Amino acid sequence: MKxxxxxxxxxxxxxxxxxxxxxxAFLARLSEAERLELLATRTALGALERLPRISxxxxxxxxxxxxxxxxxxxxxxxxxxxxESRPMLGWEFGGAxxxxxxxxxxxxxxxxxxxxGDSPLEASSPLKLVSHPLRSNALQFSLYxxxxxxxxxxxxxxxWGSTDGVKxxxxxxxxxxxxxxxPAGRYQYAFLVDGQRWVTDPRAEQHVNDGFGRQNAVITIx
Amino acid sequence: xxDKALIDACLVGRSEVYExxxxxxxxKVFNVLYRFLGNYEASQDISQETFITAYQKLDMFxxxxxxxxxxxxxxxxxxxxxxxxxxxxxxxxDVADHADTLVAxxxxxxxxxxxxxxxxxxxxxxxxxxxAHYREVLILKHLEEHSxxxxxxxxxxxxxxxxxxxxxxxxxxxxxxxxxx
Numbered sequence: 001m002k003x004x005x006x007x008x009x010x011x012x013x014x015x016x017x018x019x020x021x022x023x024x025a026f027l028a029r030l031s032e033a034e035r036l037e038l039l040a041t042r043t044a045l046g047a048l049e050r051l052p053r054i055s056x057x058x059x060x061x062x063x064x065x066x067x068x069x070x071x072x073x074x075x076x077x078x079x080x081x082x083x084e085s086r087p088m089l090g091w092e093f094g095g096a097x098x099x100x101x102x103x104x105x106x107x108x109x110x111x112x113x114x115x116x117g118d119s120p121l122e123a124s125s126p127l128k129l130v131s132h133p134l135r136s137n138a139l140q141f142s143l144y145x146x147x148x149x150x151x152x153x154x155x156x157x158x159x160w161g162s163t164d165g166v167k168x169x170x171x172x173x174x175x176x177x178x179x180x181x182x183p184a185g186r187y188q189y190a191f192l193v194d195g196q197r198w199v200t201d202p203r204a205e206q207h208v209n210d211g212f213g214r215q216n217a218v219i220t221i222x
Numbered sequence: 223x224x225d226k227a228l229i230d231a232c233l234v235g236r237s238e239v240y241e242x243x244x245x246x247x248x249x250k251v252f253n254v255l256y257r258f259l260g261n262y263e264a265s266q267d268i269s270q271e272t273f274i275t276a277y278q279k280l281d282m283f284x285x286x287x288x289x290x291x292x293x294x295x296x297x298x299x300x301x302x303x304x305x306x307x308x309x310x311x312x313x314x315x316d317v318a319d320h321a322d323t324l325v326a327x328x329x330x331x332x333x334x335x336x337x338x339x340x341x342x343x344x345x346x347x348x349x350x351x352x353x354a355h356y357r358e359v360l361i362l363k364h365l366e367e368h369s370x371x372x373x374x375x376x377x378x379x380x381x382x383x384x385x386x387x388x389x390x391x392x393x394x395x396x397x398x399x400x401x402x403x
Contacts, residue, residue: 008385011385011388011389014392015363040396040400041392041393041395041396043399044395044396044399044400045360045364045392045395045396047341047345047399048345048348048349048360048364048365048395049364049365050345051257051342051345051346051365052342053249053253054249054252054253054256055249056248056249056251056252056253056269057252057266057269060244060248060252060266060269060270060273061241061244061245061248063270064240064241064244064270064273064274064277065238065240065241065244067270067274068237068240068274068277069237070235070236070237071232071233071234071235071237071280071281072235186238205223205242205245205246206241206242206245220238220239220241220242
């Protein structure tokens with residue numbers, strides 16, 4: 001077997017870290033034999049990179065969750081939460097505890113500063129936590145549907161539209177959105193476009209089959 | 223919602239939130255394991271064990287790396303333990319047993335299906351022939367597209383060692399690919 005010495009530049013080439021001009025300059029410095037050797041390596045690695053992604057077993061999450069039990073809070077965590085509930089102890093304690101704990105209050109400012117969507121052309125914006133005048137746990141649901149005449153939010157939290165239809169408001173860029181206050185929990189939902197077309201949220205964390213051949217989006221609110 | 227926020231929720235007793243983390247990362251963990259072990263059932267079991275162990279040790283996750291990096295580190299440690307206990311370097315099986323699961327084939331072109339299946343079997347076969355310490359860097363580098371720094375965390379190696387190991391693994395893969403093509 002021919003021994004080939006480690007060479008940083010050739011590894012950068014195989015890592016595809018070099019720019020096209022750097023690649024050209026690098027290949028020009030090599031002998032014909034070295035160039036062929038490197039191209040053969042790249043061809044082989046290209047074949048490796050074309051291996052398909054494999055779907056994880058459908059029941060993997062369910063099997064994991066069957067073995068997962070709620071964690072008991074440590075003495076430290078309980079102390080921290082107790083301090084949080086005692087504002088008279090001052091900002092030093094309360095502020096540190098607040099920063100370390102998972103409260104919507106700490107997440108809301110970050111999320112509120114983000115724009116509605118990364119691009120007006122995206123199919124849908126992910127759910128966002130937004131401010132709400134009455135309750136703090138409000139979520140913004142959005143769908144890009146420039147041709148739609150109406151869009152409603154339906155889900156198990158409103159009897160799939162039977163008890164309380166939630167209409168999304170259109171904006172000039174084709175986005176429809178609505179803000180809904182929801183308590184913590186796990187919810188299934190979908191959008192109903194023009195009163196008849198069932199559209200799932202393509203960027204939801206999770207989807208489940210509704211048993212009728214349609215996919216519902218799932219959101220977990222903590 | 224970020225991984226960190228979900229982990230914090232788990233740590234204060236909201237165990238049901240962990241399902242979101244599992245769903246978010248299960249494809250990656252399972253793919254790394256399948257390509258490393260070459261065995262569907264073993265990859266399934268180790269994936270499950272990985273997520274359960276990660277949950278049990280969640281308070282030890284410091285956030286210095288991405289959660290997915292930490293999961294892959296746990297998964298590969300478990301996979302190496304399994305190989306050691308079996309006294310083998312891979313647990314390769316007949317890829318054709320799971321061909322319908324492993325490759326998106328064109329049902330209208332049986333000839334194309336056969337070609338795809340053979341190519342897949344060929345590449346996975348080369349991986350299975352390689353020593354585990356070379357196989358893992360190739361998978362993390364070329365299938366999962368991790369940086370040398372991320373791989374060094376997963377394999378508990380220096381970045382320099384990762385580079386050298388990747389170089390040697392590439393050489394071996396190219397030679398096996400050329401010899402078997």
